[in-house]
Amino acid sequence: MMKPFIMDWKNLYFGVEIEFVGGNPEVVELLPGWTMALDELQIDDTGEESGSELQTPPILWEDREQINEMLRRLIATGARVNWNCGLHVHVSMEPWGEEAIPDFIDAALQYQESVKYLFTTSEDRLVYCPPVTWEMRDRFLSNPGDAALRHRGRPQSQRCGVNIAAWFDNKTVEIRYANGTLKYDEVITTVEFCLRFVAAIGARRKLSCDPKQMANDLGVPLTGYPPPISAPLWYRERIWLENMLVPLITPIAASIFPESEILHILPRPDGLLVAIENTDRKIIRYLFHLSTNGWKIEGKLPD
Structure with missing residues (x-):
């Protein structure tokens, strides 16, 4: 069991991942240590892949003006957010170490719904932040490691809304519930919540599960977080259809790559593009085609 360790939230290192669409990410001049993940593309309002993900280096609260400066540079290129964008905050768990993971799992189980409520997480983004489950807790206690903390199956994201598996990647816990925004005040309000929340869990404080009382316990505002943005009907219809097709195509995908998962299915003039994620x-x-004899694999598509 982790010993309680009181840490000033302003002394916790954190990082922010800012998803966006549009703009011209390749030309944004980056501050030292900042990165632009050009392969992290979102879906824009037309259905095309677009934008990128702007990422801070590990910084402290006193460095937060860097975020303001980088948002100004990004917005100047025409970047914006839509329903497909999120704001992810990584907070260092290093002061408490790996032995703190069970306490953070228990905290996620107890408080994740309250965090989601406070952040007014858009229904269309919940696919990217599934909940931590009791099964994950049991798996981790019997066989500690990142695999125990990663989500499998639908919804498709392996990273939970309170992503404790991030410890094994970069010694952080990642809070993924916030909606996308390029407004500095909304970003920094979200960051402050995450820092205070992680510091409270590290200190083993008991918080209320009532969202309003939780905010009061943490000393954070009830409002000011990025508001939800509704997805257009065409996107929701695509997801409904995809969810119906996944059970039909999963056995074929599993015959190609055992224990693989289908990430998404997109219609094409010549069939269905099925993106399969293997265990690595x-x-x-792959291109799939439905014939009178059932589903056929037409071939592998180039990356």
Whole structure:
């Protein structure tokens, strides 16, 4: 069991991942240590892949003006957010170490719904932040490791809304519930919540599960977080259809790559593009076609 350790939230290192669509990410001049993940593309309002993900280096609260400056540079290129964008905050768990993971799992189980409520997480983004489950807790206690904390199956994201598996990647816990925004005040309000929340869990404080009382316990505002943005009907219809097709195509995908998962299915003039993620987290795209004899694999598509 982790010993309680009181840490000033302003002394916790954190990082922010800012998803956006549009703009011209290749030309944004980056501050030292900042990165632009050009392969992290979102879906824009037309259905095309667009934008990128702007990522801070590990910084402290006193460095937060860097975020303001980078948002100004990004917005100047025409970047914006839509329903497909999120704001992810990584907070260092290093002061408490790996032994703190069970306490953070228990905190996620107890408080994740309250965090989601406070952040007014858009229904269309919940696919990217599934909940931590009791099964994950049991798996981790019997066989500690990142695999126990990663989500499998639909919804498709392996990373939970309170992503404790991030410890094994970069010694952080990642809070993924916030909606997308390029407004500095909304970003920094979200960051402050995450820092205070992680510091409270590290100190083993008991918080209320009532969202309003939780905010009061943490000393954070009830409002000011990025508001939800509704997805257009065409996107919701695509997801409904995809969810119906996944059970039909999963057995074929599993015959190609055992224990693989289908990430998404997209219609094409010549069939269905099926993106399959294997156990090494590599994404392979195949063209499927429905004939009178059932589903056929037409071939592998180039990356």
